[in-house]
Amino acid sequence: MSKTTKQKTSIPAGAATGRPRSGTGGKDLLDALPWIAPVLALIVGVVFFPAGVMFYNSTRDISQSGIDKGPVGFDNYLEVFNFAYFWPIFGRTIIWVIAVVVLTVLLSLALAQLLNKAFPGRQLVRLAVIVPWAASVVMTTMVIYYGLEPYFGIINKFLVDIGLIDTPEGFGWTRNADTAFAWSIVIAVFVSLPFTTYTILAGLQGVPGDAIEAAKMDGASPSRTYFSIVLPQLRGAISVAVLINIINVFNSLPILKVMTGSIPGYDADTIMTMIFKYIQNQHKIDVASALSVVAFVIVIVIVAIYVKVVKPMKEV
Amino acid sequence: MKKSLRVGAMVATAALATMTLASCGFGGGTSGDAGDAGGSVTTLNLLVPSYSDSTKGLWEDVIAGFEAANSDIKVKLEVQSWENLDSVITTKVSGGQAPDIFNGGPFAGFAADDLLYTTEEVVSPATLADFQDTFIENAAVDGTPYGLPLIASARALFVNNDLLEQAGATIPATWDELLESAKKVSALGNGIAGYGMPLGSEEAQAEAAVWLWGGGGTFGDETTITVDTPENLVGAQFIQKMVTEGATQADAGSTDRTPLMDIFVQGKIGMQVGLPPTVGQIAAGNPDLNYTIAPIPTQDGSALTVGVADHLMAFKNDGTKQEAITKFFDYYFSADVYVPWVQTEGFLPTTKSGAEQLNGEESLKPFLDALPAAEFYPSTNAKWSATEAAFKALFGQLAQGKDAAGVLAEIQAQSDAG
Numbered sequence: 001m002s003k004t005t006k007q008k009t010s011i012p013a014g015a016a017t018g019r020p021r022s023g024t025g026g027k028d029l030l031d032a033l034p035w036i037a038p039v040l041a042l043i044v045g046v047v048f049f050p051a052g053v054m055f056y057n058s059t060r061d062i063s064q065s066g067i068d069k070g071p072v073g074f075d076n077y078l079e080v081f082n083f084a085y086f087w088p089i090f091g092r093t094i095i096w097v098i099a100v101v102v103l104t105v106l107l108s109l110a111l112a113q114l115l116n117k118a119f120p121g122r123q124l125v126r127l128a129v130i131v132p133w134a135a136s137v138v139m140t141t142m143v144i145y146y147g148l149e150p151y152f153g154i155i156n157k158f159l160v161d162i163g164l165i166d167t168p169e170g171f172g173w174t175r176n177a178d179t180a181f182a183w184s185i186v187i188a189v190f191v192s193l194p195f196t197t198y199t200i201l202a203g204l205q206g207v208p209g210d211a212i213e214a215a216k217m218d219g220a221s222p223s224r225t226y227f228s229i230v231l232p233q234l235r236g237a238i239s240v241a242v243l244i245n246i247i248n249v250f251n252s253l254p255i256l257k258v259m260t261g262s263i264p265g266y267d268a269d270t271i272m273t274m275i276f277k278y279i280q281n282q283h284k285i286d287v288a289s290a291l292s293v294v295a296f297v298i299v300i301v302i303v304a305i306y307v308k309v310v311k312p313m314k315e316v
Numbered sequence: 317m318k319k320s321l322r323v324g325a326m327v328a329t330a331a332l333a334t335m336t337l338a339s340c341g342f343g344g345g346t347s348g349d350a351g352d353a354g355g356s357v358t359t360l361n362l363l364v365p366s367y368s369d370s371t372k373g374l375w376e377d378v379i380a381g382f383e384a385a386n387s388d389i390k391v392k393l394e395v396q397s398w399e400n401l402d403s404v405i406t407t408k409v410s411g412g413q414a415p416d417i418f419n420g421g422p423f424a425g426f427a428a429d430d431l432l433y434t435t436e437e438v439v440s441p442a443t444l445a446d447f448q449d450t451f452i453e454n455a456a457v458d459g460t461p462y463g464l465p466l467i468a469s470a471r472a473l474f475v476n477n478d479l480l481e482q483a484g485a486t487i488p489a490t491w492d493e494l495l496e497s498a499k500k501v502s503a504l505g506n507g508i509a510g511y512g513m514p515l516g517s518e519e520a521q522a523e524a525a526v527w528l529w530g531g532g533g534t535f536g537d538e539t540t541i542t543v544d545t546p547e548n549l550v551g552a553q554f555i556q557k558m559v560t561e562g563a564t565q566a567d568a569g570s571t572d573r574t575p576l577m578d579i580f581v582q583g584k585i586g587m588q589v590g591l592p593p594t595v596g597q598i599a600a601g602n603p604d605l606n607y608t609i610a611p612i613p614t615q616d617g618s619a620l621t622v623g624v625a626d627h628l629m630a631f632k633n634d635g636t637k638q639e640a641i642t643k644f645f646d647y648y649f650s651a652d653v654y655v656p657w658v659q660t661e662g663f664l665p666t667t668k669s670g671a672e673q674l675n676g677e678e679s680l681k682p683f684l685d686a687l688p689a690a691e692f693y694p695s696t697n698a699k700w701s702a703t704e705a706a707f708k709a710l711f712g713q714l715a716q717g718k719d720a721a722g723v724l725a726e727i728q729a730q731s732d733a734g
Contacts, residue, residue, distance in 0.1 A: 064425040064701055066410025150566065151507065151579050167566065169507030169584075175516075175567030262516035263570045264712025281517075281705035282730075283406060283425075 051296075058289035066285065076290035085266040092181070093250070093270040097302075100188040100249045101242060107189065108196035108241070109234075115197065116204045133194035141187055141258040148173040148183065174259055177267035184259045188249060196241045203237025204230070239310050243303065250299055271295045358640040359390045363408070363415035365401045367467075367661050368593070374657050382647045389640045414631040416641060419466060422704070423629050424538075424696045427462045433630040435461040437638060439645045446649065446667045450690070451625050457538065457696045463627030464645060465666035467658055470621040470683045470690055471526065473613065474590040474598075476583060477606045479508060483586070487610050491530070491554055494587070494613040498563035501586035509565035511558060512580055512588030515712035518572035521693070521704050524711050525622045526589055527551035529691055530614035538696045541703050544721075544728035550615065552720040559715045569715030581605065593662040595679045609682040621683075623690030625666060699731050706730035 058076050061069040080086060115126055132140060147155035149170075156170025165171050173179045207230055215225045253272045260268035269277070271291065278288035364375060372395045379391045394415070396404050401420060408414050414431065426432050435444065435455065444452075451465035475487050483504055485497035498510025515523055525535070531551035536542040558564050565571060565585065580588045581601045589612060598605050614620050628648075630641045648654060651669040658665045658674075664683055665671050674680060694700055706727040713723050 062410070063429055064406075064698075065429050065431065066406040067429045067431075068410075149575065151582075151584065167507065168505075169566070172567035172570070175570040262518065262572045264515065264517060264520070264708075264710055264716070265718075266709070277709065280403065281709055283402070283701060283705075285406070285410070 054289050054292055054296075057286055058293050060286055062284075062286040064283040072286070076286045077294070079287050080291045080294060085269070089266060089269050089271060089274050092268075093272075093298075096181075096185065096188075096256075096270050097246060097249050099185050100192065101245045103185070103189045104192040104196050104245055105238060105242060108193055108200050109238075111193065111197045112200040112204055115201055129197055130194050132191050137191050137252075138254045138258065140191060141255050144183065144187055145174060145258050150175075175263065177260065177263050177265075180260045180263060181256075181268045184255050187255050187259070188252060191255075192245055192249065196245060199237050199241040200234060203234045206237075207233045242310075243306060246302060246306065247299060250295075250302070271298070356388050357390055358388065358637055359392055360417060360637060360640055360644060361392050361394070361415040362417045362419075363394045363396065363401075363405065364419040365398045366395050367663075370660055371395065374660055378648060378653060378657065381653065382644060385647065386640075386643055389643065391644065409631075414633055416633060416637050417628060417630055417644065419626065419628050421626060422695045422701050423463050423627055424457050424698045425701060426629065426631070427457045427696075428698050431631055432462045433632055433638065433641070435464055438630045438641045439464065439649070440642065443646050443649050446669055448666055448668060448671070451666045454623075454625055454692045455627055455696070463629050464649070465625045466628045467661065467663035468623060468625045468666050468687070468690075469591050469593075469663050470623050470686045471522070471589050471591060471612060472621065472682050472686055473587055473610045474580060474594060475587050475608045475610055476580070476585065477608055478583070479504065479586045485586070487608065488587075488613045489611070490613055490617040491615050495558060495561065495563055498558065498586060499561060502562055502564075508584050508586070510563045510586045511565075512571075512576050512585040513555070513558065513564040513568040513715070514571050514573040514576045514588075515555075515568050515715050516570045516572035517708040517712070518574060519708075520711040521707040522573070522622060522624075523589070524551075524707050525691075525693065526612055526620075527555050529622065530612065530620055532615065534691070535703065536694050536697065538694055541694065541697055541699050541728070541731045543703065543706075543731060544724040548724055549721055552714055552724055554615070555714050556717075556720055564715075567715070569712035592664060592680060592683050596662045611682075611686065619686070619689040621686040621690050623687065623692050625692070699734055702734050703727070703731035 059071055059073060061072045061075075063069055111129065115122065115129065144155070147153045150156055150172050151169045153170060156165070156173070159165045160168060160170055171179075173183055211229055211233075212225060215229050220228070251272060253276055256268070256270060256273045257276060260273065266274070272295070275288050275291050275295065278284045278291060362375070362379075364371070366372065372393075375393050375395070379393060382391060383389065405415075405418060405420060409426070409431065423432065435452070447465055451468065452461050455461045455463040455465055473487075479501050480487065480497065483497075483500040485500040486493070488494035488497045494511065501508060501510035513523060514520075528535070528548040528551035531547065531554065533545060533548035533551055534542065542548075559568050565576065565579075576585070577588065577590060577594060577597065578601070579585055580590070581598050583602065583605055590609075595609075598607065612620055612622075628645070630638075630645075648657075649667060651667070651673060654667060655665060655670050655673045658670060659677075664680065664687065665674060671684070674684070677684075693704070697703075710723060710727050710730070714720055
């Protein structure tokens with residue numbers, strides 16, 4: 001890739017080089033402005049303005065009823081970092097992201113492989129995979145949450161009936177931090193599968209048939225073919241899927257909010273549910289804004305590291 | 317160079333995705349501006365929570381009657397769920413869109429920010445004199461009442477007679493008797509719990525009050541919050557005793573009140589503290605349940621109930637609607653309008669005239685009897701919101717084996733930090 005950049009000077013004039021030529025740049029920009037102005041206004045309005053307000057709020061003292069009492073510098077950030085449970089919550093957030101993304105990608109790879117094979121009823125199976133995507137996340141989570149309730153939950157009832165649980169009312173899966181968190185990971189994987197599977201499936205369909213055929217002729221075993229031919233070709237699809245999943249999973253609130261909402265203390269919280277607790281329970285909009293800014297920076301850092309290391313846009 | 321451009325583009329995309337999500341939380345409604353109806357018509361914005369499925373209809377009836385009598389005033393009703401109410405009002409207030417009349421819980425924060433009319437400014441002297449004195453005292457910040465007590469509720473012990481009979485247990489009056497009876501009922505097995513103890517985040521502060529106050533403690537008054545005291549520790553330790561000796565349902569620390577009450581209604585819990593509307597809930601869900609409403613057991617058997625009053629309050633906004641608000645409140649609290657409203661919702665009235673009218677009501681009697689001994693949350697203390705949040709977030713840890721004194725200290729610390 002670096003080679004192409006060096007060749008830039010030899011590209012004939014008029015060919016798109018990705019950035020405006022110097023000299024006429026100012027005029028070009030002026031001509032383009034009316035065309036891109038709506039988009040710019042939208043980006044400023046829905047991205048930069050709220051981000052600015054969030055950062056501004058994080059440096060203010062905002063009363064419980066939402067009245068701005070003046071600037072406090074970085075006191076809200078100090079409160080965030082001095083909170084006794086901040087680092088455990090931070091660690092749990094990282095575990096949450098890694099566990100969900102890794103499990104999602106592994107399962108999606110298998111699922112995409114299956115869906116890429118021709119078999120009777122493939123259309124129906126492909127449709128079924130989309131369903132968790134089409135359903136509301138809160139709804140999916142609520143269904144499983146009620147299934148896990150003691151006394152009347154269907155999952156508990158099933159486990160009691162087949163003899164895995166010996167208390168007749170079932171086990172309080174969502175009442176204990178560890179089990180509630182583990183179930184949340186299961187649900188998060190479930191709702192992330194469709195997007196990831198379809199991204200990888202699209203990648204699989206881009207793998208040229210002759211390459212696989214050639215491998216077969218050379219006597220490569222199926223697993224060898226998969227790991228040496230197919231998987232490298234999926235690099236682009238997987239790395240985009242991983243990137244989007246990291247951001248989505250990191251910012252995911254509804255699943256954990258529903259599944260761990262009734263648990264006292266902070267043993268099942270991630271940064272997102274903590275932001276929510278600051279707003280909803282403690283009415284500290286200022287501290288919640290500070291934690292949001294921290295969360296934002298963490299995502300940017302994770303993504304920057306990921307992009308630097310994996311280079312998802314690099315062609316194979 | 318191109319490479320770094322791409323890296324930059326990826327980071328920007330990531331930023332965009334994050335920000336779009338973040339911006340979901342931003343944006344209070346800008347519609348619904350009042351007062352431009354032309355002529356001399358005043359529009360009052362009314363924001364209320366939904367107590368039951370009939371709340372909206374009840375308010376619509378009140379408004380229809382009021383508008384018929386006052387053609388120059390329009391009332392715009394907005395109904396929100398209890399879970400959303402706090403964030404809706406906070407968003408509205410910070411966006412300069414406060415409703416004129418608001419029905420909510422704590423209001424000391426609004427009063428401290430000088431956003432509210434005092435009660436005297438928005439009701440006639442006759443209406444003010446009709447409120448029960450204890451409720452008006454409870455609605456005062458620094459001696460000045462800011463809220464109008466809308467409804468009251470008290471708590472009492474709901475007892476499943478059949479289960480207690482099967483277990484050979486008696487209705488308890490003291491903690492020791494409660495522990496003994498509850499253990500006998502729990503011993504019936506088959507998933508039956510002796511005492512239903514909801515310490516989950518939904519309303520942990522209520523169960524906390526039942527126990528901590530029952531042991532002689534308090535949560536403090538309008539100037540100081542006192543949670544971490546030796547008196548409160550007695551109750552906290554007894555909660556742990558109930559849990560460790562198996563007198564309660566499993567996972568008491570993270571069980572919410574509403575789902576647990578459903579299980580009581582289904583007849584699988586021996587005893588649980590309930591509210592006036594619980595009577596209606598049992599009538600609708602399981603009318604065959606054979607139950608008794610008894611006073612809440614305390615350490616020494618003395619009378620106690622946790623009283624809760626929700627309030628109506630009037631926001632000043634631009635200060636032009638005081639007269640219209642007064643008319644609305646006077647209309648609403650007249651006995652003919654107010655009593656059917658309270659009765660349908662299944663709560664207790666806060667006015668003297670209302671209490672007289674409901675005196676003969678059989679199902680409300682145990683609660684009306686308990687009302688004189690009612691103790692209230694220190695809800696006019698500006699730190700109460702933070703305290704309540706701390707109870708919700710932390711109190712359940714008692715049932716998870718955490719040191720009782722440590723839990724109380726943690727709640728006190730979070731409350732002090734505001």
